Amino acid sequence: MKLLTLNFLTCARKTCKSTAAAFPLHPKEAELEQVEMELNPLFVKNMLPRLDWEAMKTLATELGLPNLPAETPVAEELANESGEPTQTLRDLHTLLMETAIASGKLVCGNCGHEYAVKEGIANFLLPSHMV
Amino acid sequence: MSAPENKGEQYEEQHVHEVYEQIASHFSSTRYKPWPIIERFLQALSPGSVGLDVGCGNGKYLAVNPNIYIVGSDRSTNLVHIARRHQPHTALVADILDLPHGNKTFDFAISIAVIHHLSTPERRREAITSVLRTLRTDGFKGEGNGEGKGRALLYVWALEQEGSRRGWAEGGEQDVMVPWVMRGKKGAVSQDGGGASGGGGGDRTFHRYYHLYREGELEADVRAAGGEVVEAGYEKDNWWAVAIRGNNLT
Ligand SMILES: [Zn+2]
Numbered sequence: 001m002k003l004l005t006l007n008f009l010t011c012a013r014k015t016c017k018s019t020a021a022a023f024p025l026h027p028k029e030a031e032l033e034q035v036e037m038e039l040n041p042l043f044v045k046n047m048l049p050r051l052d053w054e055a056m057k058t059l060a061t062e063l064g065l066p067n068l069p070a071e072t073p074v075a076e077e078l079a080n081e082s083g084e085p086t087q088t089l090r091d092l093h094t095l096l097m098e099t100a101i102a103s104g105k106l107v108c109g110n111c112g113h114e115y116a117v118k119e120g121i122a123n124f125l126l127p128s129h130m131v
Numbered sequence: 132m133s134a135p136e137n138k139g140e141q142y143e144e145q146h147v148h149e150v151y152e153q154i155a156s157h158f159s160s161t162r163y164k165p166w167p168i169i170e171r172f173l174q175a176l177s178p179g180s181v182g183l184d185v186g187c188g189n190g191k192y193l194a195v196n197p198n199i200y201i202v203g204s205d206r207s208t209n210l211v212h213i214a215r216r217h218q219p220h221t222a223l224v225a226d227i228l229d230l231p232h233g234n235k236t237f238d239f240a241i242s243i244a245v246i247h248h249l250s251t252p253e254r255r256r257e258a259i260t261s262v263l264r265t266l267r268t269d270g271f272k273g274e275g276n277g278e279g280k281g282r283a284l285l286y287v288w289a290l291e292q293e294g295s296r297r298g299w300a301e302g303g304e305q306d307v308m309v310p311w312v313m314r315g316k317k318g319a320v321s322q323d324g325g326g327a328s329g330g331g332g333g334d335r336t337f338h339r340y341y342h343l344y345r346e347g348e349l350e351a352d353v354r355a356a357g358g359e360v361v362e363a364g365y366e367k368d369n370w371w372a373v374a375i376r377g378n379n380l381t
Contacts, residue, residue, distance in 0.1 A: 005221040008181065008202055012231040023233060037219055043198050046179020050238075097219060115231075121211055124204070124225040128140075131229060 001122050002035070004096040006059055007051050011108035012115075012124045013131075021110035024055040027063055028114065030104035039093050041085045045078050048092070056096075065095060138250030138306075138340075146340040147248045148206045150311065151188075154337055155209035157313050159189035168366050169243060170195055172284045172373070180238040182281070185227050185262055186245030190214025193222070199239075204230065227258045232265045235376075240265055240283040244369075247287040247342045250306070252352075255342065259285065259356035259374075266376050280375040282361065285353070290343040292368045299343060308338040344370045 006024055016022040053072045060068050069077075069088070078089040105114040106122060113130065116123050151158065169192060176182070178198035187193065187203030188210050194217050204225040205211050214222035225231055227245060240262050249255045266281030292299045299307075315333025349370045350360045357380035363372040 001221055001223065002219075004200065005202055005223075008233075008236065009231050010233045012225060012229040014229070017233065035218075040178075040198065040219070042178045043200070043219075044179075046177065047181060047200060048179075050179070050181050119212070121208070121215060122223045122231075123208070124223060124229070124231040125206070126226070126229055 001117060001120055002097055002100045003056075003059065003063075004047075005122075006106075007056060009106070009122075011110060011113060012126055013108070013111060013113065016108055016110040019110045022108050024052070024059055025106040025115070026109060027059070027101060028105040028107050030063060030117075031102045032063065033100050033102040033120075034094075034098055035100055037093075037097050039085060039090065041079065041089060044089055044093055044096070045075060048072055048078075060095065065099070066091075068095070139254070142250050143248065143254075143340065146250075146308070146338065150337045150339045151207040152209050154311055154313060155189075155207055155213065158311070159210065159213050165191060165195055166243075166286075166366060166369075168364070168371055169241060169284060169286065172239075172241065172282075173199070176239055182237045182239035183230075183232065183241070183262070183265060185230065185240060185242040186248075187211075187214050187222055188244075190217045190220070190222055192241060192243065193217035193220040202232070228254070228261055230261055230265065234264050234381075235267050235281075237265045237267060238281050240281070241286075242283065243286040244288065246285060246352075247344060248340060250340055250342065256352050256356040259352055259358065260380070263353075263356060263358045263374060263376050263380060268376060283358075283374045284371065285349065285374060286369055286371045287344045287349055288341055289365065289368050289370050290345045291365075295368055301345065303343075305343045305345065307341055307343060309341050311337045311339060313337070346370070 009025055010017050011022040057068045073088050080086055101117050102120050104117050107114050173195040176199050180199040184192055184201050184203040187205050190203055193201055193203055201220040203214050203222040208224050211222045211224050242262050246255050246258050249258050262283050290299055290305055291301050313335045349372050350363050353360050353372055353374045357377045358374040359377050361373045
């Protein structure tokens with residue numbers, strides 16, 4: 001599951017969803033993998049404003065990955081004068097689109113429930129007593 | 132065959148989830164061509180859009196537009212394993228009634244051939260509410276991007292299928308069990324709801340529960356679920372609706 005996805009995940013429990021502590025979920029015992037993907041500069045540029053940058057910075061730190069810039073990079077930082085993708089854009093692509101959690105757990109900061117990730121697939125089905 | 136009473140979560144576990152888990156790879160091999168309304172909806176999204184495919188099955192709609200990002204989810208782990216092959220998207224295991232996504236977040240959502248598998252009116256509406264809640268109200272993260280509210284495309288099987296071999300029509304039973312036949316012999320094809328013709332050759336028949344929607348029912352459910360209908364119609368034995376969050380939906 002690529003890291004970008006973590007920006008769009010919360011705890012599945014209804015009682016957690018509205019709490020600030022349920023986002024982002026915290027990776028635990030995460031095995032990372034790199035999955036090569038074609039760079040799509042327009043996609044990255046348009047998608048960036050949709051990210052919760054603080055959450056992504058927290059995740060990068062928790063996973064021991066290189067720190068993200070302090071603020072969401074703006075359009076001028078993503079392409080040079082001739083329109084070529086910058087290193088900043090390439091690094092974001094590598095981090096968000098090519099880095100994935102192969103296995104491990106995602107932990108809710110509110111209720112502590114752990115969601116398993118196996119073979120790159122996170123499972124959010126809740127045991128019936130937690131629904 | 133009409134569906135028995137006592138519906139709800141346990142019922143769906145047996146008559147929907149377990150069946151898809153069993154038929155996953157065979158089902159997937161018959162599901163590859165996107166339906167036109169859905170393809171058009173996904174192609175119209177601007178590059179960088181982020182959304183959901185709730186009940187993504189084998190992920191056939193993940194392949195339509197490579198310039199958007201879709202988080203697909205399904206109850207069937209076996210189907211999710213097939214769906215995750217579609218880059219650049221993601222597929223995970225989740226229940227439509229307990230989605231692991233924040234409120235007011237996504238540019239779009241699709242839920243194709245899913246809501247008709249919930250076995251009570253309350254659960255069908257709750258499922259629609261669950262999808263609508265994830266849609267953004269305007270712009271994203273405080274930025275007015277002029278694209279307006281997030282939209283959901285919902286697609287369900289119709290009761291009115293006069294042209295089809297299944298023989299369902301207006302006024303008929305709406306809660307039905309639909310057979311899925313896996314042929315025992317190599318090279319044979321499936322019958323999707325054609326009325327199982329019985330065993331022989333090691334064939335296996337599975338029955339899935341469906342609520343067949345009648346005209347106007349999907350729109351009524353969207354409104355009861357706290358949504359507004361933007362557009363609605365009928366396509367190839369299915370009713371569809373494009374919906375947005377209603378103003379009173381929390
Ligand atoms: Zn939680």
